[in-house]
Amino acid sequence: MAEYNRPLPAPTPETKHFWDGCRDGELRLQRCTSCKQSYFPPRPFCPACGSREVEVYKASGKATLYSYVINHRPRPDFGEAPHSIAVVTLAEGPRMMTNIVDCPQTPEALVLDMPLEVTFEKASEDISLPKFRPVKG
Amino acid sequence: MKQKSVAVVGAAETTEMGKIPNTSQLMLHADAALNAMKDAGLTAKDIDGIATAGDSPVEVAHYLGITPTWVDGTSVGGCSFMLHVRHAAAAINEGLCNTVLITHAESGRSRVGARRFARDPASQQGQFEVPFGITNPPSMFTIPALRFMKQYGVTEEDLAHVAVVQREWAAMNPRASFRDPVTVDDVLNSKMIAWPFRLLMCCLVTDGGGALILTGADRAKDFPQKPVYILGTGESCETPMISQMEDFTTSKAFRVSGKKAFDEAGIKHADVDHLMIYDAFAHLPIYGLEDLGFCERGEGAAFIREGNTRPGAKLPLNTNGGGLSYMHSGMYGMYALQESVRQMRGLAPAQVPGAKISIAHGVGGMFAASGTIVFSNEAP
Numbered sequence: 001m002a003e004y005n006r007p008l009p010a011p012t013p014e015t016k017h018f019w020d021g022c023r024d025g026e027l028r029l030q031r032c033t034s035c036k037q038s039y040f041p042p043r044p045f046c047p048a049c050g051s052r053e054v055e056v057y058k059a060s061g062k063a064t065l066y067s068y069v070i071n072h073r074p075r076p077d078f079g080e081a082p083h084s085i086a087v088v089t090l091a092e093g094p095r096m097m098t099n100i101v102d103c104p105q106t107p108e109a110l111v112l113d114m115p116l117e118v119t120f121e122k123a124s125e126d127i128s129l130p131k132f133r134p135v136k137g
Numbered sequence: 138m139k140q141k142s143v144a145v146v147g148a149a150e151t152t153e154m155g156k157i158p159n160t161s162q163l164m165l166h167a168d169a170a171l172n173a174m175k176d177a178g179l180t181a182k183d184i185d186g187i188a189t190a191g192d193s194p195v196e197v198a199h200y201l202g203i204t205p206t207w208v209d210g211t212s213v214g215g216c217s218f219m220l221h222v223r224h225a226a227a228a229i230n231e232g233l234c235n236t237v238l239i240t241h242a243e244s245g246r247s248r249v250g251a252r253r254f255a256r257d258p259a260s261q262q263g264q265f266e267v268p269f270g271i272t273n274p275p276s277m278f279t280i281p282a283l284r285f286m287k288q289y290g291v292t293e294e295d296l297a298h299v300a301v302v303q304r305e306w307a308a309m310n311p312r313a314s315f316r317d318p319v320t321v322d323d324v325l326n327s328k329m330i331a332w333p334f335r336l337l338m339c340c341l342v343t344d345g346g347g348a349l350i351l352t353g354a355d356r357a358k359d360f361p362q363k364p365v366y367i368l369g370t371g372e373s374c375e376t377p378m379i380s381q382m383e384d385f386t387t388s389k390a391f392r393v394s395g396k397k398a399f400d401e402a403g404i405k406h407a408d409v410d411h412l413m414i415y416d417a418f419a420h421l422p423i424y425g426l427e428d429l430g431f432c433e434r435g436e437g438a439a440f441i442r443e444g445n446t447r448p449g450a451k452l453p454l455n456t457n458g459g460g461l462s463y464m465h466s467g468m469y470g471m472y473a474l475q476e477s478v479r480q481m482r483g484l485a486p487a488q489v490p491g492a493k494i495s496i497a498h499g500v501g502g503m504f505a506a507s508g509t510i511v512f513s514n515e516a517p
Binding site: 006007008009010011012015019040041066067068069070071072073075078082083085086087095096097098099107112123129 | 256257258259261263264265266267268269270271272275276277279280281282283284287328329330331332333334378379380381385
């Protein structure tokens with residue numbers, strides 16, 4: 001990919017660890033050290049129990065396809081070709097929005113509940129986006 | 138909350154609807170407000186409460202010459218006006234004000250004096266959704282649908298049926314943007330927008346507005362129009378990010394808001410004669426029917442496909458044609474409320490004969506928030 005002109009995230013102090021992880025090729029989640037709940041998006045407290053005792057850890061990068069659309073409306077930054085906008089369920093529980101890559105962007109290729117793995121798409125020196133691709137069987 | 142002592146005594150939409158390139162968004166607020174005040178036989182000096190969403194209630198109040206003692210700028214998307222009705226009812230009951238004006242206006246199509254949408258790249262959505270290509274509702278609001286369809290065996294034909302039935306209602310409404318009949322095949326052959334959604338499964342983008350005037354029920358009979366009483370109200374919210382909904386097959390905000398409204402009104406589903414469910418996209422009425430409890434889980438699509446919401450059937454739904462065929466300026470909730478009021482006054486173009494109880498249920502954002510109002514034309 002040549003020049004990356006898509007909208008990029010602007011990390012905040014509470015989310016910096018996540019984006020630093022993506023830059024370094026690692027998907028980082030947080031979990032509560034008291035109730036053990038994993039959660040996303042990042043925040044320095046547990047949304048399940050309110051505890052501030054939380055830790056950052058490296059997630060497995062494994063996920064399954066929860067739902068998606070295939071956007072057919074051309075946009076200047078994503079090009080003319082239809083592309084998936086998906087939500088995946090991470091093996092650790094939380095869900096996140098992403099794109100499914102390295103496979104045809106068709107209903108036949110994108111089957112709900114299919115196993116996926118994370119891959120990072122470098123967008124700038126500081127930002128890499130977590131995308132997911134089918135696990136090669 | 139003593140909801141039962143408040144009534145709608147003024148209601149109107151903008152004079153024109155659809156494409157209104159010669160009017161700014163602010164003037165659309167004023168046009169709707171002036172029409173509603175005329176409907177109620179009031180002037181701006183009679184109004185002491187103001188609410189609007191998207192734009193500032195300060196701007197609307199000043200433009201119209203209103204000096205309020207109660208101001209509500211709750212802005213949680215298209216259902217904001219349901220929340221305004223709920224808050225206004227509480228405020229009137231509490232004595233914070235006597236006569237509330239709620240306005241909506243949006244130059245959604247012509248964009249005359251309309252605000253720009255901009256998502257901060259440091260916001261949660263800006264960081265965790267926008268970079269993956271969501272731009273606007275068609276590529277965002279639609280994302281949960283495939284999971285729903287897989288869970289309950291709902292098909293693209295089922296989604297098409299929603300649009301077909303609503304066009305049947307729109308055909309009876311002279312103000313509807315689209316009135317020509319469509320078939321399931323027409324819908325399934327319309328342009329692909331975001332698979333599995335095609336153009337005719339997506340709402341319109343138009344210009345327009347609407348306004349409501351509420352006051353204490355004890356005064357309601359002194360106004361020129363038949364009063365429409367508020368029996369019950371509900372509101373809730375879930376998440377600003379559609380990816381973070383608890384469950385893609387049901388809206389928590391819908392369930393919480395709907396239950397609250399039913400409980401406050403003390404009614405059963407069988408009591409409801411007329412129903413409006415905000416239909417930004419064809420899957421919304423299906424979620425709404427199930428989350429409000431009109432259908433069991435997984436039975437909403439069949440309920441519509443089998444004709445139960447058509448003209449003359451047992452549960453008339455989206456009788457103005459809905460966001461899919463009537464109009465959708467961006468925050469459609471106001472038009473759902475307007476149609477409920479028309480039905481309760483007995484003045485709707487596709488009037489449901491003898492209707493006594495109407496529900497208007499709204500969504501805000503992309504399953505982000507919700508508001509539900511139960512109306513009746515009989516004093517509680």
